[in-house]
Amino acid sequence: xxxxxxxxxxxxxxxxxxxxxxxxxxxxxxxxxxxxxxxxxxxxxxxxxxxxxxxxxxxxxxxxxxxxxxxxxxxxxxxxxxxxxxxxxxxxxxxxxxxxxxxxxxxxxxxxxxxxxxxxxxxxxxxxxxxxxxx
Ligand SMILES: [Zn+2]
Ligand SMILES: [Zn+2]
Numbered sequence: 037x038x039x040x041x042x043x044x045x046x047x048x049x050x051x052x053x054x055x056x057x058x059x060x061x062x063x064x065x066x067x068x069x070x071x072x073x074x075x076x077x078x079x080x081x082x083x084x085x086x087x088x089x090x091x092x093x094x095x096x097x098x099x100x101x102x103x104x105x106x107x108x109x110x111x112x113x114x115x116x117x118x119x120x121x122x123x124x125x126x127x128x129x130x131x132x133x134x135x136x137x138x139x140x141x142x143x144x145x146x147x148x149x150x151x152x153x154x155x156x157x158x159x160x161x162x163x164x165x166x167x168x169x170x171x
Contacts, residue, residue, distance in 0.1 A: 037051070038053050043114045
């Protein structure tokens with residue numbers, strides 16, 4: 037079972053998996069949303085994902101033209117997971133919220149054209165200039 041929570045503990049989530057992909061997204065929206073150089077994302081099936089606790093949804097227009105929806109704890113502001121309208125079968129868990137950080141090991145980096153030099157990871161990652169489907 038994949039589990040995680042926000043900083044204050046008011047929101048918890050779980051997924052039986054499987055983990056479908058593990059990537060780091062360096063798009064500017066992810067940088068601004070996280071205050072960091074990118075967001076590490078673990079994709080899981082939406083049908084079996086469940087969360088409890090008070091969530092606020094922040095919607096921005098994604099690169100696909102559909103809304104990128106970020107789910108945030110109302111109480112502490114932690115970014116927890118995405119529910120993109122462009123991929124309604126997926127939940128994209130923000131890996132920093134996982135209970136077991138070993139659940140996540142990225143194999144690819146997206147939007148490296150927008151990645152700041154200080155945010156490159158010392159891992160062998162497949163690097164995509166944008167989304168893999170857009171190249
Ligand atoms: Zn919280
Ligand atoms: Zn992104």
